[in-house]
Amino acid sequence: MPDLGSRHLSVVSVTNLVEITELNFGYGSRLVLKGINLTVRKGSLVAIMGLSGCGKTTLLRLIGGQLQAHEGSVMVAGQYLNNMSQSDLYALRRRLGMMFQFGALFTDLSVYDNVAFQMHEHTSLSESVIRDLTLMKLNAVGLRGVQSLMPSELSGGMARRVALARATALDPELILYDEPFAGLDPISLGVIGQLIRRLNDALGATSILVTHDVQESLKIVDYVYFVSEGVIVAQGTPEQIRASTLPFVHQFIWGEADGPMPFHYPAKTMANDLGLREA
Amino acid sequence: MVLESTLRNIRLVGDGTLKIVERIGATVVFLGLTLTQSATSFRRFDLVIREIFYAGVQSLIIILVSGLFVGMVLGLQGHETLQNYGSEQSVGVLVALSLVRELGPVVAALLFASRAGSAITAEIGLMKATEQLSAMEMMAINPMARVVAPRFWGGVISMPLLAMLFSAMGIIGGFLVAVVLIGVDDGAFWSQMQAAVDFRHDIANGIIKSLVFGIAVSAIATFEGYEASPTAEGVSGATTRTVVSSSLAILALDLVLTAFMLKGWS
Numbered sequence: 001m002p003d004l005g006s007r008h009l010s011v012v013s014v015t016n017l018v019e020i021t022e023l024n025f026g027y028g029s030r031l032v033l034k035g036i037n038l039t040v041r042k043g044s045l046v047a048i049m050g051l052s053g054c055g056k057t058t059l060l061r062l063i064g065g066q067l068q069a070h071e072g073s074v075m076v077a078g079q080y081l082n083n084m085s086q087s088d089l090y091a092l093r094r095r096l097g098m099m100f101q102f103g104a105l106f107t108d109l110s111v112y113d114n115v116a117f118q119m120h121e122h123t124s125l126s127e128s129v130i131r132d133l134t135l136m137k138l139n140a141v142g143l144r145g146v147q148s149l150m151p152s153e154l155s156g157g158m159a160r161r162v163a164l165a166r167a168t169a170l171d172p173e174l175i176l177y178d179e180p181f182a183g184l185d186p187i188s189l190g191v192i193g194q195l196i197r198r199l200n201d202a203l204g205a206t207s208i209l210v211t212h213d214v215q216e217s218l219k220i221v222d223y224v225y226f227v228s229e230g231v232i233v234a235q236g237t238p239e240q241i242r243a244s245t246l247p248f249v250h251q252f253i254w255g256e257a258d259g260p261m262p263f264h265y266p267a268k269t270m271a272n273d274l275g276l277r278e279a
Numbered sequence: 280m281v282l283e284s285t286l287r288n289i290r291l292v293g294d295g296t297l298k299i300v301e302r303i304g305a306t307v308v309f310l311g312l313t314l315t316q317s318a319t320s321f322r323r324f325d326l327v328i329r330e331i332f333y334a335g336v337q338s339l340i341i342i343l344v345s346g347l348f349v350g351m352v353l354g355l356q357g358h359e360t361l362q363n364y365g366s367e368q369s370v371g372v373l374v375a376l377s378l379v380r381e382l383g384p385v386v387a388a389l390l391f392a393s394r395a396g397s398a399i400t401a402e403i404g405l406m407k408a409t410e411q412l413s414a415m416e417m418m419a420i421n422p423m424a425r426v427v428a429p430r431f432w433g434g435v436i437s438m439p440l441l442a443m444l445f446s447a448m449g450i451i452g453g454f455l456v457a458v459v460l461i462g463v464d465d466g467a468f469w470s471q472m473q474a475a476v477d478f479r480h481d482i483a484n485g486i487i488k489s490l491v492f493g494i495a496v497s498a499i500a501t502f503e504g505y506e507a508s509p510t511a512e513g514v515s516g517a518t519t520r521t522v523v524s525s526s527l528a529i530l531a532l533d534l535v536l537t538a539f540m541l542k543g544w545s
């Protein structure tokens with residue numbers, strides 16, 4: 001019996017890099033995520049979609065161990081994050097790469113030093129090896145030419161690509177992307193999308209992409225989870241999602257102004273607010 | 280009604296006091312945390328040197344110029360007053376002691392708080408607001424060790440050096456006014472100063488003061504930056520708080536330290 005149990009566990013950890021079960025989380029007393037169940041298969045590129053404020057970034061922070069689940073469990077690479085010690089967590093994070101919403105490049109370091117940062121901090125590689133690796137990473141995102149610029153001198157799209165190079169600097173097993181498309185022009189957006197797909201496959205990594213950009217992400221991902229008000233309301237492959245008849249998904253994909261997600265925030269009646277009529 | 284409003288006012292005072300005490304406590308806890316995360320700073324001292332450049336070297340101009348002016352004013356005022364007692368040669372002693380014991384450490388620290396302290400708070404606060412600190416944590420690097428501790432030590436090391444330079448410039452300023460401008464005998468100016476200034480009682484105590492101020496300002500500046508709410512208003516509020524709290528802390532600590540130094544530590 002114990003033999004079977006451990007075999008089962010190892011099989012699970014090989015096929016699913018991330019496993020979230022019955023997760024509840026809130027800031028203070030307000031629940032932001034409710035009863036989330038989510039699995040990410042090794043090697044796949046999964047999107048988590050939903051409106052702004054539905055809890056996507058929170059979910060990523062839970063996966064990265066920056067927040068702790070109130071109830072339920074988060075398992076990454078076979079390890080439960082609940083009550084993990086700081087040193088274990090840091091050891092796990094070395095196998096993770098994360099790209100933040102606006103890149104979060106270190107503003108006091110050049111592009112080169114940003115990408116080389118983790119190599120300098122975590123490895124004892126010689127300077128010439130670090131140089132070669134850094135230039136390769138920058139080359140992969142097409143930005144070897146800007147290595148000596150400072151982040152403030154980059155356009156939004158370029159900063160995002162540098163952040164991508166930095167997130168993949170140590171060839172992570174799991175890459176997390178927070179809104180990689182937000183605020184980009186259509187060309188940069190396509191470039192970033194293709195890069196995310198290509199890096200995932202080239203590194204043999206697994207990626208989780210949090211976004212509200214439906215059209216771009218449906219082109220590149222393997223599987224989609226829809227989150228609305230802290231609950232997963234739909235999931236499936238891009239084809240299944242496109243064909244979905246669920247009203248919420250339909251409204252989201254086709255960008256309709258009104259639907260199950262109302263245009264109006266709940267309020268008193270207009271007449272009441274304008275003081276036209278009492279009682 | 281009167282009772283009620285009196286009670287409310289008492290409660291407001293108590294509430295405010297509690298908040299201040301809580302803030303001081305949190306800053307001290309943060310200082311302790313910084314100290315436990317300081318190993319990286321000493322293993323890789325280049326990180327600290329970089330911060331000494333930003334906090335110390337970049338404050339040089341304002342410190343040197345202010346020191347010169349303060350010393351010149353001391354020379355003028357001192358000469359004016361001492362003249363009444365026929366002891367204008369002692370102006371050198373007055374300038375040197377005022378600077379080394381009090382004005383050097385205190386004014387340099389106040390200037391340091393508004394020049395370097397506010398910059399440290401703003402920088403750390405912006406790193407937090409733009410998720411740079413989160414990004415660092417996700418790279419398995421502790422921002423307390425990599426960002427906070429080097430800035431703290433950079434400030435602590437810079438402060439006594441800046442205070443000494445401030446005093447040195449002040450003495451030159453006093454010399455320029457009293458000797459070169461007014462015509463006090465320069466032999467008397469320097470020899471009386473040399474005879475009256477004691478290394479342990481005056482200079483060493485001044486250095487101890489500036490070291491304590493450096494610790495206070497650096498701890499407050501890093502704490503406010505690290506705890507700033509991650510928005511534009513949050514960072515600007517934190518920057519203001521750094522300057523206000525640091526200045527109050529410097530003046531309060533100065534009173535305590537001076538009392539001990541004059542009466543002896545026992």
Ligand SMILES: Nc1ncnc2c1ncn2[C@@H]1O[C@H](COP(=O)(O)OP(=O)(O)O)[C@@H](O)[C@H]1O
Nearest residue numbers: 027028032050051052053054055056057058059
């Ligand atoms: N640090 C925080 N403290 C309190 N509430 C927060 C915090 N961060 C986010 N929230 C709230 O949690 C909800 C989800 O936020 P978030 O995960 O950032 O959403 P998304 O990334 O999907 O836009 C929002 O309503 C937001 O206001």
Ligand SMILES: [Mg+2]
Nearest residue numbers: 056057101179
């Ligand atoms: Mg978000």
